[in-house]
Amino acid sequence: xxxxxxxxxVTAVTTQIPDVRDHRLSKDEIEANFADxxxxxxxxxxxxxxxxxxxxxxxxxxxxxxxxxxIPGFIQKIRxxxxxxxxxxxxxxxxxxxxxxxxxxTEVLCEEAxxxxxxxxxxxxxxxxxxxxTDPIIEAGTQLFTRATSSNKRVAVVGGxxxxxxxxxxxxxxxxxxxxxxxxxKLGGLNEYGIAAYKTVNDFAQTEVDYIxxxxxxxxxxxxxxxxxxxxxxxxxEYDAVFLGIGLSKANDLNIEGEDKEGVLNAIEYIAELRQxxxxxxxxxxxxxxxxxxxxxxxxMAVQSRLLGAEQVHMVYRRGPEKMTASAFExxxxxxxxxxxxxxxxxxxxxxDEFVTGVEFKTDTGEFVLYADMVFKAIGQHTDGxxxxxxxxxxxxxxxGQMTSLEGVWAGGDCVVGxxxxxxxxxxxxxxxxxxxxxxxxxx
Amino acid sequence: xxxxxxTFLGITSPNPFWLASAPPTDKAYNVNRAFEAGWGxxxxxxxxxxxxxxxxxxxxxxxxxxxxxRRVIGFNNIELITDRPLETNLKEIRQIKRDxxxxxxxxxxxxxxxxxxxxxxxxxxEDTGADAFELNFGCPHGMSERGMGAAVGQVPEYIQMATEWxxxxxxxxxxxxxxxxxxxxxxxxxxxxxxxxxxxxLINTINSIMRVNYDxxxxxxxxxxxxxxxxxxxxxxxxxALNMVAEIARTRxxxxxxxxxxxxxxxxxxxxxxxxxxxxxxxxxxxxxVYGFKIIDDLVDGLSTFLDDKGLELKDLVGHAVPSVTDxxxxxxxxxxxxxxxxxxxxxxxxxxxxxxxTSHQAITHTVDGERHFEVIDDECVGCNLCVSICPxxxxxxxxxxxxxxxxxxxxTAHPNNPMRNTD
Numbered sequence: 002x003x004x005x006x007x008x009x010x011v012t013a014v015t016t017q018i019p020d021v022r023d024h025r026l027s028k029d030e031i032e033a034n035f036a037d038x039x040x041x042x043x044x045x046x047x048x049x050x051x052x053x054x055x056x057x058x059x060x061x062x063x064x065x066x067x068x069x070x071x072i073p074g075f076i077q078k079i080r081x082x083x084x085x086x087x088x089x090x091x092x093x094x095x096x097x098x099x100x101x102x103x104x105x106x107t108e109v110l111c112e113e114a115x116x117x118x119x120x121x122x123x124x125x126x127x128x129x130x131x132x133x134x135t136d137p138i139i140e141a142g143t144q145l146f147t148r149a150t151s152s153n154k155r156v157a158v159v160g161g162x163x164x165x166x167x168x169x170x171x172x173x174x175x176x177x178x179x180x181x182x183x184x185x186x187k188l189g190g191l192n193e194y195g196i197a198a199y200k201t202v203n204d205f206a207q208t209e210v211d212y213i214x215x216x217x218x219x220x221x222x223x224x225x226x227x228x229x230x231x232x233x234x235x236x237x238x239e240y241d242a243v244f245l246g247i248g249l250s251k252a253n254d255l256n257i258e259g260e261d262k263e264g265v266l267n268a269i270e271y272i273a274e275l276r277q278x279x280x281x282x283x284x285x286x287x288x289x290x291x292x293x294x295x296x297x298x299x300x301x302m303a304v305q306s307r308l309l310g311a312e313q314v315h316m317v318y319r320r321g322p323e324k325m326t327a328s329a330f331e332x333x334x335x336x337x338x339x340x341x342x343x344x345x346x347x348x349x350x351x352x353x354d355e356f357v358t359g360v361e362f363k364t365d366t367g368e369f370v371l372y373a374d375m376v377f378k379a380i381g382q383h384t385d386g387x388x389x390x391x392x393x394x395x396x397x398x399x400x401x402g403q404m405t406s407l408e409g410v411w412a413g414g415d416c417v418v419g420x421x422x423x424x425x426x427x428x429x430x431x432x433x434x435x436x437x438x439x440x441x442x443x444x445x
Numbered sequence: 446x447x448x449x450x451x452t453f454l455g456i457t458s459p460n461p462f463w464l465a466s467a468p469p470t471d472k473a474y475n476v477n478r479a480f481e482a483g484w485g486x487x488x489x490x491x492x493x494x495x496x497x498x499x500x501x502x503x504x505x506x507x508x509x510x511x512x513x514x515r516r517v518i519g520f521n522n523i524e525l526i527t528d529r530p531l532e533t534n535l536k537e538i539r540q541i542k543r544d545x546x547x548x549x550x551x552x553x554x555x556x557x558x559x560x561x562x563x564x565x566x567x568x569x570x571e572d573t574g575a576d577a578f579e580l581n582f583g584c585p586h587g588m589s590e591r592g593m594g595a596a597v598g599q600v601p602e603y604i605q606m607a608t609e610w611x612x613x614x615x616x617x618x619x620x621x622x623x624x625x626x627x628x629x630x631x632x633x634x635x636x637x638x639x640x641x642x643x644x645x646x647l648i649n650t651i652n653s654i655m656r657v658n659y660d661x662x663x664x665x666x667x668x669x670x671x672x673x674x675x676x677x678x679x680x681x682x683x684x685x686a687l688n689m690v691a692e693i694a695r696t697r698x699x700x701x702x703x704x705x706x707x708x709x710x711x712x713x714x715x716x717x718x719x720x721x722x723x724x725x726x727x728x729x730x731x732x733x734x735v736y737g738f739k740i741i742d743d744l745v746d747g748l749s750t751f752l753d754d755k756g757l758e759l760k761d762l763v764g765h766a767v768p769s770v771t772d773x774x775x776x777x778x779x780x781x782x783x784x785x786x787x788x789x790x791x792x793x794x795x796x797x798x799x800x801x802x803x804t805s806h807q808a809i810t811h812t813v814d815g816e817r818h819f820e821v822i823d824d825e826c827v828g829c830n831l832c833v834s835i836c837p838x839x840x841x842x843x844x845x846x847x848x849x850x851x852x853x854x855x856x857x858t859a860h861p862n863n864p865m866r867n868t869d
Contacts, residue, residue, distance in 0.1 A: 045515075052513040055837050058795030059811065080513055119792040120838060 007289075007315055007341060008369040014352050014359030019264060019374045020288040025310025031281045034308035038199045039103075039129060047133040051079040053117065053125045061114035062127060068095035068429045072111055072127055079134055087134035089145045094432075096170045097163055099139045099209050100192050101425045102132035103200050106297075106328040110425070139212045146216050149176035154442045157182060157240040159227050162190020163424045164246030164414030166213050167431030168438075172244075173218035175439045180240070181219060184226040188214075190248060191415075192424060194273040197301040198281075199308070233387060237409055242438045245397065245405070245412040246431060249382035249420075255293065259351030260378075268292065268302035268379035275305060287374025289313040291360050292340075293348055294379030295325040297422065300332065302377045303340040314340045315371050317362060319347035326422070351376060384416050393418045402437030403430055411438055447752035449745060449759055451485060453726045454618040454643050454703060456576045458485035458549040461759065462716070462744050465707050465728035466490050466553035466579060466622070469738075471527055473537035477544070482738035483745060486549025487541075488646075488728060491526035491581045492534055492570065493555055494562055499528045504668030507734075508655045510681065517735045519681035521655050523673060525587045526555050531569075539573040550574075551620065555581040555593050558603060560610045567614035577617050580607065580642075582633075583624040583649025585676050595649070598624035601636035608640025618643040620705060623689075625682075626652050630689040634699045645693065646705035646728060648686040650676025679731040683709030687722050694723025694767045711740070713747025720759075721766035779855040781848035782828040784808075784821045790841040793817055797832035797842060805831050823847070 026034070042050060054076040062072040071090050078087035091098035105111075107128040115124030138145065154177045158165045161183030169179045187193050192206040214221070225231055227247055236243045252267035254260060264287070278284055286309040292302045295318030303316040316335060318325055321344050325332065335342060346362040352370065353359065361370045383395040391398045391406040396418045403411045413430025415422055420430070451461035463486035464470050464479050471490040479487055493499060501524055510519035527534060542550045552575045556562045567578065582598030589596040597603040604621065611619045621637035623630060625648040637645050652674050658665040664672040686708025693699045706724025710716055711732040719727045732740050752759060786797065786809075798819050801809040808825035809832060810818060821832075828844060836842045859867050 048513040055792075055794045055796060057793075058799035059817075060795075061793070061817075116792040116794045 007313060007371050009359065009372055011352060011359075011361065011370055014370050014372055015354070017358040017372060019353070019356040019358060021264065021285050021374050023285045024282045025286060025288075026282065028280070028282050031309070035198050035202070035281060037202045038197075041136060042126070042129050042133045047079055047130060050126050050130055051076045054080075055116060057116055061116060062111035062125075065110045065114035066094075067110070067423065067425045068098075068101070068432065070094045070098065070131075075134055076125070076127075076130055079130055084134055084137060085143065085145065088138040088143075091131055091135055092138075092145060095425065095428050096167055096213055096432075097192070097209060097424060097428045098131055099135040099212075100163070100196075100201065100206065101428065102128050102135060103205070104192075104196050105423070105425050106330065108330040109328050139209055142212060142215060144215060146170075146174050148173055148216060148218055151178070152176040152439075152442060154178065154241040155180065155239075156242045156244065156438060156442075157236040158244045158246065159231075159233075159236070160190065160246035160248060160414070160416075161185065161188035161221070161223075162246055162248055162414060163192060163427035164248075164416075164431040164434075165190070165244065166210065167428040168244045168246060168411075168413065168435045169219050169431075170213050170216060171432050171435030172438065173216055175435065177218070177241075177439070177442070179219045181221045182225040182227065182231055182236075183221060183223045184250075186223060188221060188223075190246075194276055195269060195298070195301075196276075196424075197272075197305060198276055199305075228385075228387075233389070233407075233410070237407075241409075241442055243410045244403075244431070244434050244438065245387075245410065245416060246414045246427065247384065247412075248415045249384050249396075251383050251385060252378060253381045253383055255348055255351075255378055255380065257348055257350055259353065259357070262351055262353050262357045263355055264353070264357035264374065265351055265376045265378065268294070268298050268377040269382065271377060272298070272301060272305065275309075281309065284309055286311050289372045290315070290375050290377065291371050291373040292316045292377045292379055293360070294318065294377075294381070295320065295327060296379065296381065297327050297331060299377075299379035300327045300335050300340075302379050303335050304338045306375075306377075307338045307340060311375075313372075315343060315373075316340050317343045317346050317348065317360070317371070319345065321345055382415070396420060401433075402440075403434035404437060447749045447758065449485075449749055449752075451726050451759060453549070453705065454577060454620070456486070456549045456551075456618070457547070458726075459483075459547060460485035460741075460745050460748075461720070461726035462486075462710075462741060463488055463549055463551070463705070463726060463728045464733060465730040466551075466581065467730040467734070468522075468524060469730060469733050471529070473541050476537075476541050476550075479733075479738045479741075480541075480545045480548050483741045484548070484738065485726075486551065486576075488551040488553050488579050489534065489538055489575070491553040491555045491584070492531060492566075493526050494557070494566060495531045495569075498530055499525045501525055501528050502668045505666035508666050508675075509679075510655065517679060517731070519655075519677060520679035520731045520734070521653050521675040521677050522650070523586050523675040526553075526581070526584070531566075535570065535573050538570075538575055542574040542576075549576050551577045551579050553579040553581050553622070554611075555584070555588060556607075558592060558597065558607060563607070563610040564614045567611060571615055571617055575617065577620055577643075578611060578615055579620040579622050579646060580611055581622055581649075582607070583622045583647075585624060585626050585650060585652045586674060595624040595626055598622075598633060598649070599627055601632045604633055604636040605640040608637055608642050612641040620644040620646050622649055622707075623647040624649045625685055625689060625708075630692050631696055631699060634693045634696075634702065638699065638702055642702065644703040644705060644725075646707055647689055647693075648682070648708045650678045651682060651685065653677030678709065679735075680709045680711050680715075683715060683718070687718055690719060690724050691722040691767060691770045694764060695770050700767075710744075713744050713751060716744060716748055717751060717762065720762045721764070722770070723764045723767050725763050774857040777854045777856060778860060779848060779852050781846065782844040783823050783826040783847050784828065784830075784832050784842050785845045786819055786821055786832075786842050787840070788820075790838050791819060792838055792841075793819065794837060795819060796835055796837065800831055800835055805829060
């Protein structure tokens with residue numbers, strides 16, 4: 002008999018036969034599971050919700066927004082049915098306002114700052130209102146931006162994720178020619194390959210990419226990875242400026258015994274495959290899944306394992322709940338999705354023969370073992386150093402204008418110091434870098 | 446529960462809430478339902494002369510100003526007086542009064558400026574057993590173009606003349622309903638008194654165009670592409686009505702005439718406003734047209750509970766606030782209040798700061814010791830009440846008296862800066 006808390010003995014676990022298979026759920030069940038996490042607001046809902054905004058002075062929500070969106074301003078425009086103006090207020094500060102409306106942890110950003118929390122413990126639904134304002138504009142491809150007169154300057158943007166695309170869009174709007182060097186098949190970075198599928202349904206990431214590119218002046222070169230297909234040195238000599246938005250592509254290892262067993266996977270790789278798989282019933286998933294980590298990726302992996310049909314999913318974090326980078330909302334989402342969260346339990350050994358069958362954890366009070374047909378590692382990522390760039394804890398050091406230690410090279414997003422694995426922060430970095438690049442190019 | 450039995454011009458009704466002359470009182474069917482719901486009385490929708498009935502438009506008669514959640518704030522109509530044959534209305538009025546002897550049944554009338562017409566029609570109507578007449582000198586649309594309604598109400602001499610005709614043709618009381626589309630309500634009120642009116646009722650609707658249609662850039666609403674001004678009513682007009690009621694109630698020559706208060710009454714507090722400012726009862730239309738007759742429950746229950754809490758009877762409430770209404774020149778200029786922000790209730794939205802800073806007296810901080818903090822700067826505060834008015838949290842900002850109660854009162858009439866001051 003399995004114990005109800007999932008904890009087992011080493012012997013019981015190592016004699017287990019791994020149970021990994023696809024089609025755990027029917028296609029209908031999978032589709033229902035991966036539907037939109039938050040349904041969009043209808044016009045009536047949006048007008049009523051918009052009416053709840055107090056139009057605060059020096060609004061705390063705006064102060065809490067990493068991209069400085071004038072939130073009371075865009076909500077005021079929703080109230081008057083001025084959707085285009087509202088979208089412009091959002092997108093001029095954050096060109097990925099559509100995606101951020103879906104994936105921002107608003108409960109620790111704008112909505113946490115909302116004064117309605119003090120008044121009635123229920124903030125204005127800023128995220129949903131932002132989506133209400135931006136969706137129709139992005140879906141219809143209504144162009145709200147124009148390009149300035151050409152500067153005859155060319156900028157290389159390395160990385161097709163939120164930081165790179167934000168930088169590229171602002172640069173082209175300011176009149177520069179931009180070439181985006183993108184490692185993958187598609188643009189979007191983690192928006193396309195990383196974010197949980199139920200947060201960005203109907204291929205929204207690509208719709209948004211198309212919207213961003215529609216302004217013109219951005220050339221895209223896919224399958225072009227820095228250090229393999231193109232070197233920083235060449236880019237520096239061929240372009241007037243270089244922006245690096247290369248993310249953290251290498252998953253961190255656990256560095257424990259048994260890590261090389263089959264069935265031990267990097268969460269980011271599995272999620273990338275999941276996001277690119279049309280028919281998710283074809284994805285193999287374990288009956289019992291252990292996810293190691295305490296961030297958003299760990300939550301996304303654990304929840305999506307459940308949605309694919311895993312019967313037991315454990316998320317195990319080495320420190321206490323207060324240290325988890327996943328927000329309280331995300332943790333609650335995992336728990337209500339049937340994920341068991343364990344705290345203060347660093348993994349000490351992966352068990353099994355050729356295939357993984359379990360994980361052993363060492364805690365302050367002793368050891369315990371969990372069955373596992375699959376183990377996902379979600380303990381962060383790092384970047385390989387780039388020659389000539391000053392790094393700190395594996396991330397690139399930048400100044401207030403996002404410029405690196407190398408002349409003519411800027412960087413932003415997850416790859417820089419201060420990057421916090423949020424789309425919204427990456428967008429802000431790209432925007433700030435573009436403004437700084439523009440200033441330097443015009444001065445120079 | 447306080448007794449709400451109301452007597453107006455000797456007409457008794459179980460409560461002081463009458464339905465105003467309007468679409469809800471056009472037919473026995475509606476009035477029956479209203480009385481079943483508990484309304485104290487009804488003023489039957491305005492009757493005209495015998496003969497071919499009035500014709501209404503078949504396009505939109507109503508439109509509204511909404512809040513974002515579609516609550517109706519203001520309302521407008523271009524409906525004319527009853528478009529049913531006089532005979533049908535008289536038959537139904539007779540039946541209703543017979544079925545509901547304890548309710549007030551008043552009949553609104555609108556007749557041309559021709560004495561013979563009044564002498565002919567009023568006895569026919571009185572014969573139904575109705576309790577009183579209300580003379581419609583107020584409708585500002587349609588009928589006014591034909592020399593009736595507001596066209597009469599805007600000329601005091603016409604009011605007096607028609608009131609005299611009505612009084613000589615009627616043996617039941619005559620209420621004159623006044624239009625607010627005048628510079629001052631006092632001359633019309635005086636004219637009604639001169640003509641012998643037993644009471645006045647006010648206000649009728651206000652000339653209004655609601656908006657334009659943003660697609661067609663024509664006025665809205667229209668009938669076959671053209672529109673006309675209507676009469677404005679609903680919650681938004683209450684302050685205008687209250688002022689006119691109070692003006693009549695506090696002016697010596699008009700203070701004796703009973704007033705039936707009309708204009709935006711939606712809940713029981715609105716009724717308290719009208720009664721305290723001098724009305725003896727209230728009439729309601731828009732709120733019923735927005736929510737249905739069931740609102741009478743709150744009107745009755747709320748008013749009764751209020752009177753209990755205050756230890757007052759209904760008659761004590763009437764006119765209670767009138768002595769507190771005066772002219773600006775008599776306000777005490779030595780009395781000083783300043784705003785106080787309750788920091789425990791403050792949610793730090795900062796609206797008080799920004800409106801004071803940009804549109805008033807720069808008297809509210811936004812930052813204190815590096816923290817977001819909103820506090821009144823007493824030296825700059827003039828006690829204007831703007832912050833109190835716009836604060837989203839009830840009772841968070843209040844006004845506190847800072848002047849000494851023993852300080853001598855000083856009004857503009859005696860102020861040293863007033864070149865016309867009283868010197869005696």
